[in-house]
Amino acid sequence: MWVLGPVGFAAPWLLLGLIALPILWLLLRAVPPAPIRRRFPGVALLLGLKDDEAETDRTPWWLLLLRMLAVGAAIVGFAGPVLNPEQRAPGSGPLLILMDGGWADARDWPRRLERAGALVEEAGRAGRPVAVARLTDAPEAPLFQTAADWEGRVAALSPSPWLPDLRGWVDRLPEGGFETWWLSDGLDHPGRTELAEALAARGELTVYESARPLVALRPAEFAEGKVKLSGIRLPAGAPVEVEVSARGPDPAGVERELARATMSFALGQAGATAELSLPPELRNRITRFEVAGQRQAGAVSLTDDSLKRRKVAIVATGADREGLELLSPTHYLDQALEPTAEVMHGALADLLPASPDVVILADVARLSATETQELSDWVDKGGLLVRFAGPRMAVSDLTRVEEDPLLPVRLREGGRAVGGAMSWGEPRTLAPFAEGSPFFGLAVPADVSVREQVLAQPGPDLAERTIAALDDGTPLVTRREMGAGQIVLFHVTANAEWSNLPLSGLFVDMLERLAVSTRPETAGESELVGQVWVPQVVLDAWGQAQDAGQVAGVEGEALAGAMSAGPDAAHPPGLYASGERRVALNAVGSDTELAPAAWAAGTVIEGIEAVRSQSLKGALLTAATVLLLLDILAALVLSGRMPGLRRAASVLALVLVPLAMPGTGRAAETDDPLALEATTAVVLGYVETGDAQVDAVSKAGLQGLSDVLWQRTSVEPEAPIGVDIETDELAFFPFLYWPVTAGQRLPSATAYAKLNDYLRSGGMILFDTRDGDLSPGTSPEAQQLQRIAAGLDIPPLETVPADHVLTRTFYLVQDFPGRFQGTPVWVEAAPPDAEQAEGMPFRNLNDGVTPVVIGGNDWASSWAVDDNGMWMFPVGRGFAGERQREMAYRFGVNLVMHVLTGNYKSDQVHVPALLERLGQ
Numbered sequence: 001m002w003v004l005g006p007v008g009f010a011a012p013w014l015l016l017g018l019i020a021l022p023i024l025w026l027l028l029r030a031v032p033p034a035p036i037r038r039r040f041p042g043v044a045l046l047l048g049l050k051d052d053e054a055e056t057d058r059t060p061w062w063l064l065l066l067r068m069l070a071v072g073a074a075i076v077g078f079a080g081p082v083l084n085p086e087q088r089a090p091g092s093g094p095l096l097i098l099m100d101g102g103w104a105d106a107r108d109w110p111r112r113l114e115r116a117g118a119l120v121e122e123a124g125r126a127g128r129p130v131a132v133a134r135l136t137d138a139p140e141a142p143l144f145q146t147a148a149d150w151e152g153r154v155a156a157l158s159p160s161p162w163l164p165d166l167r168g169w170v171d172r173l174p175e176g177g178f179e180t181w182w183l184s185d186g187l188d189h190p191g192r193t194e195l196a197e198a199l200a201a202r203g204e205l206t207v208y209e210s211a212r213p214l215v216a217l218r219p220a221e222f223a224e225g226k227v228k229l230s231g232i233r234l235p236a237g238a239p240v241e242v243e244v245s246a247r248g249p250d251p252a253g254v255e256r257e258l259a260r261a262t263m264s265f266a267l268g269q270a271g272a273t274a275e276l277s278l279p280p281e282l283r284n285r286i287t288r289f290e291v292a293g294q295r296q297a298g299a300v301s302l303t304d305d306s307l308k309r310r311k312v313a314i315v316a317t318g319a320d321r322e323g324l325e326l327l328s329p330t331h332y333l334d335q336a337l338e339p340t341a342e343v344m345h346g347a348l349a350d351l352l353p354a355s356p357d358v359v360i361l362a363d364v365a366r367l368s369a370t371e372t373q374e375l376s377d378w379v380d381k382g383g384l385l386v387r388f389a390g391p392r393m394a395v396s397d398l399t400r401v402e403e404d405p406l407l408p409v410r411l412r413e414g415g416r417a418v419g420g421a422m423s424w425g426e427p428r429t430l431a432p433f434a435e436g437s438p439f440f441g442l443a444v445p446a447d448v449s450v451r452e453q454v455l456a457q458p459g460p461d462l463a464e465r466t467i468a469a470l471d472d473g474t475p476l477v478t479r480r481e482m483g484a485g486q487i488v489l490f491h492v493t494a495n496a497e498w499s500n501l502p503l504s505g506l507f508v509d510m511l512e513r514l515a516v517s518t519r520p521e522t523a524g525e526s527e528l529v530g531q532v533w534v535p536q537v538v539l540d541a542w543g544q545a546q547d548a549g550q551v552a553g554v555e556g557e558a559l560a561g562a563m564s565a566g567p568d569a570a571h572p573p574g575l576y577a578s579g580e581r582r583v584a585l586n587a588v589g590s591d592t593e594l595a596p597a598a599w600a601a602g603t604v605i606e607g608i609e610a611v612r613s614q615s616l617k618g619a620l621l622t623a624a625t626v627l628l629l630l631d632i633l634a635a636l637v638l639s640g641r642m643p644g645l646r647r648a649a650s651v652l653a654l655v656l657v658p659l660a661m662p663g664t665g666r667a668a669e670t671d672d673p674l675a676l677e678a679t680t681a682v683v684l685g686y687v688e689t690g691d692a693q694v695d696a697v698s699k700a701g702l703q704g705l706s707d708v709l710w711q712r713t714s715v716e717p718e719a720p721i722g723v724d725i726e727t728d729e730l731a732f733f734p735f736l737y738w739p740v741t742a743g744q745r746l747p748s749a750t751a752y753a754k755l756n757d758y759l760r761s762g763g764m765i766l767f768d769t770r771d772g773d774l775s776p777g778t779s780p781e782a783q784q785l786q787r788i789a790a791g792l793d794i795p796p797l798e799t800v801p802a803d804h805v806l807t808r809t810f811y812l813v814q815d816f817p818g819r820f821q822g823t824p825v826w827v828e829a830a831p832p833d834a835e836q837a838e839g840m841p842f843r844n845l846n847d848g849v850t851p852v853v854i855g856g857n858d859w860a861s862s863w864a865v866d867d868n869g870m871w872m873f874p875v876g877r878g879f880a881g882e883r884q885r886e887m888a889y890r891f892g893v894n895l896v897m898h899v900l901t902g903n904y905k906s907d908q909v910h911v912p913a914l915l916e917r918l919g920q
Contacts, residue, residue: 095128100135106297217291232593534576535574686739766852796828817862
C-alpha cells in the first residue's frame with residue numbers, strides 16, 4: 001500500500017490515469033478544420049433571417065472542469081484510497097490479545113474494546129487465528145479460534161472490580177510461536193515481568209497503555225475528631241486538585257451528596273490527603289466516598305462500622321437521688337452519647353455478652369474477681385474502658401497498695417476539694433491540652449472548672465499517661481494501653497457534683513476524641529476470624545453498588561486475607577456483614593500503592609486509542625457519478641433541449657433564498673418555543689421558585705402525575721414545563737403547581753397583573769407550602785404565602801366541603817393527602833345560596849372552577865418519580881404509606897380533571913329536570 005499523508009492507496013498504479021487528464025482537456029477543446037467556402041446563390045434568400053437557438057462552437061471551460069473532476073474522482077476511487085491506514089507490516093501466525101481487565105481498565109474500557117475489536121477484525125482479514133484472555137480471570141490456556149468466533153464475544157467483555165494477579169499465567173501459555181498484543185492498565189501487578197518475558201520469547205510483543213490519569217481512594221479513617229481521606233494517583237505529574245464526594249441517605253432516605261472535600265496533589269507527588277469535620281449525625285449517614293470524574297471502583301471507598309454508631313455499655317452504682325434526673329450519675333453521659341451511639345444500661349455481667357464497643361463505669365470502685373477477669377480480657381482484645389471517679393472511688397482503698405489492672409494510674413487516699421484537707425482556694429480550671437494528647441486542638445472554655453477530684457499517685461510514668469490536666473498540673477484524665485485496648489480514667493464525676501465539665505460542650509468533644517461514639521480503626525484479623533461474613537453490597541468495576549444477591553458467605557480468615565492482599569474473584573469488593581457488624585472490603589486498601597508498569601527494553605508501547613481505517617472508494621465513486629449526472633444536465637441545457645430549466649432554477653432560487661435567510665419569513669416571526677411546546681398538547685406547569693432542588697422535585701412530581709393521567713384517563717399530558725411568572729405567558733397552562741419557599745421573592749406588579757388575569761380567565765393554581773408536618777400557618781412558607789396572596793385577586797376560601805366536586809370529579813375521595821396528611825385544604829367558598837337539590841346527595845357548588853387550591857401536604861414529593869419511573873421519596877410506612885400515595889395520585893387526577901372539564905359532575909343536580917322534560 002502506497003501512503004500519501006493520512007491517505008493510503010490499495011492500487012496506486014491506477015493513479016497513472018490522472019496523467020491522461022490534460023490530454024482529455026485538449027481533446028475536448030479541439031476545434032475541427034475550417035470548412036471550404038462555396039458560394040451558392042440560394043444563400044441570399046437566408047440573409048436577414050435570425051436563429052433564436054444558437055449553439056456554441058466549443059465546450060465551455062466550466063463544463064470541461066466538471067468532466068475532468070468526474071473522471072479524476074473515478075480514477076482515484078478505483079485506486080482504493082483508505083483514510084488513516086495501518087502503516088505496519090501485516091503479521092502472520094496466531095494472535096493473542098491480553099487485557100488486564102481490572103478496575104483500572106474501567107476508566108477507558110470502551111476504547112479498549114474498540115482497540116481489541118480492531119485487532120480481531122484485522123486478524124480476520126488476514127485469516128489469522130485469534131485468542132483473547134482477560135487476566136483477572138483464573139489462569140487457563142488461551143484457545144485460538146477464528147476471528148469470527150471472537151467478534152461478538154469481545155464486545156461482551158467487561159472489567160472486574162479487582163486487579164489481576166499474573167503469577168499463574170506463565171505456566172498456561174501454549175507452546176510455539178505467536179504474536180501478542182497486551183492492552184495494559186499501566187500498573188505493575190505481581191508476575192508482570194515474568195509474563196512479559198515469556199510472551200516476548202514466543203513472538204513479537206506490543207503493549208497498549210492509556211494516557212489518562214488514574215486516581216484511587218484509600219479507605220477513610222477517623223482520627224482526632226475528623227474524617228481523614230487519602231488518595232493516590234498515577235502518573236505523579238503536574239499539580240492537580242480532585243473533588244471527593246461523601247454520599248449517603250438524607251433524612252428522607254434518598255441518597256445524595258452529604259459533604260465534599262478537595263484533595264490537592266502537589267507537583268510530582270503521588271499522594272494527597274483531605275479532611276472532613278462533620279457532626280456525628282451526618283457522619284453516621286455516609287455510606288461511601290468517591291472521587292468526582294473517576295468512574296472506576298478504585299475511586300470509591302465504602303464505609304463500615306469505622307464511621308458508624310458504636311455500642312456503649314454504661315454501668316453505674318447507686319440510684320438517682322429521689323428521682324432527680326440531673327443528679328443521676330449517667331444523665332450527662334446519656335445526653336452526650338445517645339445522638340451518636342447505641343447506649344445500653346445494666347449489670348456488667350449482662351452487658352459484656354452483647355459485645356459492646358465501649359464500657360463506661362461511673363463511680364464503680366470495686367469489681368468482683370470474675371468481673372475483673374472478664375473485663376480485662378475484653379479490654380485486652382481491643383475494648384475501650386472509660387471510668388469516672390466519684391465518692392465511692394474516693395473513699396475506697398483502691399490501688400493504694402498495688403496497681404489495679406483496670407485503672408491507668410494508682411490513686412491517693414481521699415480526694416482533693418475546695419475547702420477540704422487537701423484544698424484549693426478556689427475551683428481550678430483546665431490547662432490547654434498538650435500536643436500529644438488526643439484532645440489536642442480542642443478549645444478549653446474559660447468557665448469550665450473543677451471543685452473536687454481524686455488524685456493520682458506520683459510516679460515515673462504519670463506524665464506519660466496524663467492526657468488532660470488542670471492549670472496547676474494535676475492530672476484530670478489519664479490513660480493506659482492494655483493489649484489491643486485502652487483504659488481511660490476521668491478523675492471527676494460523670495455528673496456535675498465535682499465539676500461543671502459535663503455541662504459543657506467540651507465534654508462531648510472529649511468523648512468524641514476518645515472514640516467513644518466512633519470506632520477508631522477498621523476491623524483487624526482478630527476481630528474477623530471465627531465468624532462468617534455475608535456480602536450485602538458489592539461493587540462493579542465502575543464503582544457502582546450492586547445487590548450481592550445469593551453470594552455465599554466468607555470465612556473470617558479468608559476475609560482478613562483479602563483485606564490485606566486485596567479483593568479477588570472469591571472476595572469481591574463490597575460491604576460484608578456478620579450479625580450487627582459491618583466490614584468494608586474496598587478495591588484499594590490502606591497500604592495500596594500505584595506503581596507504573598516497567599517493560600523490557602525494545603518492547604513496542606503504543607497509545608490505547610484505536611484509529612479506524614476508513615475506505616474512501618465508495619465516496620469518490622459516488623462523487624464521480626453525481627458529477628457525470630450534472631454533466632448530462634449541463635449538456636442538455638447548452639444544447640437548448642431543456643429551455644425551461646434555467647427559468648425554473650431562477651424561480652426556485654427566488655423562493656428558497658429568502659426562506660433560507662435567518663430572521664425572514666412568516667415562520668421566523670411567529671415561532672415561540674414556549675407557545676409551541678405548551679399548546680401542542682396538555683401540559684402541566686409549575687412555578688419556578690429559584691431553588692433548584694425544589695424546582696426539580698416539582699418537575700418530577702408533575703411528571704409522575706402526568707404518567708398516571710396517561711395510564712388511567714383520556715388526558716395525555718406531555719412533559720411538565722417550568723414557568724417564570726415574570727416573563728412567561730401563563731395562558732398556555734390550564735394548571736400551575738406553585739411550591740412556596742421561605743426565601744421566594746414576591747412577584748412584581750407586572751407579574752401580579754398576569755396572575756390575576758390568569759385566575760380570572762379560568763386558570764387554577766395549586767399553592768403548596770409543604771409544611772404539613774407543622775402546625776398550620778406557623779411555618780415560614782405559610783407566612784410567605786400570606787405575603788404573596790396579598791396581591792392576588794383570590795375569592796373567599798373555605799376548607800373543602802364533603803360534597804365539593806373535587807371529591808368526585810374522577811375518583812370518590814374525602815381526604816387529599818400528599819407526603820403529609822391531615823392538614824386542611826382550602827378552595828373557593830360556596831355561594832351563600834347554594835342548596836341541595838331534591839334527590840341529589842350534594843349541593844350545586846362552584847358553578848365555575850375554583851381558581852386556587854391551598855394546602856401544605858407536599859403533593860409533588862408524593863407524585864415524584866425519577867428517570868426510571870421509580871418513586872423518589874418515601875410516603876408513610878408499609879401498606880399504609882402505599883395507600884396514602886395512591887390517594888395522593890387520586891387527588892391529583894381529580895384536580896386535573898376538575899380543571900379540564902369544569903363542574904360537569906355538578907350538573908347532575910339538573911338531571912331530574914331534564915328527565916321531566918324528556919317525559920313531556
